[in-house]
Amino acid sequence: MSKLWLTLFVLLPGSCLVMGGVLALRWLIRRRRSRRQRLTMIYLRTLLLRCDGKGRARFPFVDRPGADRALAEAIAGLRRMTYGCDAAVLRSVVRSYDLEENLLRRLRRPGADRPRLLALLAALPLSSRMTVRLEPYARSRSRAVRFYALLARLAADPGEALTLLREYPDPFSRFECAELMALMCRGGLPLACDTLLRASEENLRRVGLCMARHFGIDSVRGLVLGLASDERVGCEALETLCDLHLALPDRWAGSGPLSAEERRSLLRRAAYEGYALRAVEHLLYGEERIAFERLAATYKSAALWT
Numbered sequence: 001m002s003k004l005w006l007t008l009f010v011l012l013p014g015s016c017l018v019m020g021g022v023l024a025l026r027w028l029i030r031r032r033r034s035r036r037q038r039l040t041m042i043y044l045r046t047l048l049l050r051c052d053g054k055g056r057a058r059f060p061f062v063d064r065p066g067a068d069r070a071l072a073e074a075i076a077g078l079r080r081m082t083y084g085c086d087a088a089v090l091r092s093v094v095r096s097y098d099l100e101e102n103l104l105r106r107l108r109r110p111g112a113d114r115p116r117l118l119a120l121l122a123a124l125p126l127s128s129r130m131t132v133r134l135e136p137y138a139r140s141r142s143r144a145v146r147f148y149a150l151l152a153r154l155a156a157d158p159g160e161a162l163t164l165l166r167e168y169p170d171p172f173s174r175f176e177c178a179e180l181m182a183l184m185c186r187g188g189l190p191l192a193c194d195t196l197l198r199a200s201e202e203n204l205r206r207v208g209l210c211m212a213r214h215f216g217i218d219s220v221r222g223l224v225l226g227l228a229s230d231e232r233v234g235c236e237a238l239e240t241l242c243d244l245h246l247a248l249p250d251r252w253a254g255s256g257p258l259s260a261e262e263r264r265s266l267l268r269r270a271a272y273e274g275y276a277l278r279a280v281e282h283l284l285y286g287e288e289r290i291a292f293e294r295l296a297a298t299y300k301s302a303a304l305w306t
Contacts, residue, residue, distance in 0.1 A: 044078060068099060075124055077123075080186075138150060146170065224237050
């Protein structure tokens with residue numbers, strides 16, 4: 001019994017110190033995050049005043065630790081929320097406070113959240129020299145780092161968008177295509193939809209289909225129909241036809257290259273978009289006809305009650 005008390009007497013103070021250190025560290029991290037969020041809101045209001053041409057409002061506490069990150073987040077938030085904001089004003093702020101160099105230094109720190117920092121860089125009006133400086137991150141073993149490095153390089157040099165997209169080694173996921181569309185909405189990707197759809201690279205075709213679906217470009221229906229037989233992007237092409245409310249092709253009759261899960265997803269999308277049974281019956285076989293009729297009736301009832 002005495003040995004037990006002796007062990008507790010020795011170990012308990014050390015355990016309390018470790019636990020106290022962990023709690024103090026968590027409190028410090030939350031405090032820093034809360035302070036940065038408050039600074040971000042202050043800087044966002046200041047940026048709005050500057051973009052409205054109401055003088056050169058100053059950024060308070062900009063010399064404090066973490067203020068550069070808060071200012072970068074304010075600029076990124078403004079660009080994500082608004083379109084047509086004066087890019088020259090934001091670019092001058094980025095240059096005046098050396099935000100590019102500050103974020104690059106943060107990227108090089110051990111344990112840095114590189115995907116988040118690269119996404120933040122991609123939302124800023126960057127100089128073209130950042131394309132070369134971010135190239136090492138494009139060869140990272142982390143897919144998230146590789147993609148957000150691509151996004152930041154596209155933002156820095158939109159003129160090289162086709163080349164950078166062609167060189168990207170991984171097939172784009174739906175989420176990554178959505179991120180590219182957000183960059184395109186900010187005017188950061190001067191790409192033509194028909195050029196992308198005619199490309200031989202799978203990634204470029206996938207971005208072109210996402211672009212047609214996102215912006216409702218039905219003038220490329222012929223190109224989208226042609227891609228419906230492509231084994232790599234055929235499912236995305238059919239989804240694009242559904243979203244544009246265009247006729248579905250006959251070539252998927254019976255058991256086509258689509259997997260069972262892809263077929264169910266396509267039929268759910270067609271039912272949601274209001275397709276009649278006769279428009280998709282050549283895609284149905286077995287119990288899928290009954291399932292589609294039930295889905296169509298469900299969506300129709302929901303539309304009537306909303």
